[in-house]
Amino acid sequence: MMNVSRSIAGAVALAAVAMLPATASFAQQNAIPNIAVPTPGPGPGHPAPPQQSFEGCYYINQDLYGPYRMSFCLSRWGGGSYHVTGGGLNCNGNLNWSDRGGEARVNIHYSWCGRGVGWSADTMVCSPMQGPWQPGGGGFGNQPRIAVPVPVSQDLRCAYYPGVRGFDAVSVIATKTQQY
DSSP, rough: HHHHHHHHHHHHHHHHHHHHHHHHHHHHHHHOSSSSSOOOSSSSTBBBOOOOOOOOEEEEOBBBTBBEEEEEEEEEEEEEEEEETTTTEEEEEEEEEEEEEEEEEEEEEEEEEEEEEOOOOOOHHHHHHHOOSTTTOOOOOOOOOOOOOOOOOOEEEEEOOOOOOTOEEEEEEEEEEEEO
8 A cells, every 4th residue: 555655646746846837938929028038249149139120211300591481201221202392392202211320311302392402312310219218318217127118219419411512501409290
């Protein structure tokens, strides 16, 4: 009788040990993190953090070189378009852009606007706006200890470089719109 009890106890213990990896795996898959911990940076076995997606449409919320307002769209494949209005102008043109180290470099093509006027071939260099919740952006002090969803600014701070001599570069804010 003692041998039977030992055999049953041994079988139960063996079954429990065999189930541990499956139970641990299930727990890991269904775990919900609630504490933020530092993770290793990019490198072998560690992917780089996701980068800002510049794709979408934006409007510059201030006048450019007089009474002109610009909106533009950046497409997935490095192309796009722009629209300039104000001061009697209604210009539509194309652009090319590329992501260079987390900055969007936008090359605006010359556009004939009619009535003897055109919009020059200009350049913009845009970077994501830093929100107050991001390190270095006027944050709230220490790094967060609890993981919570945080809104991410989709606005861009751009340096606008005119292609025509005699005009200085200006700093503008491009606000992302819902339409594309």
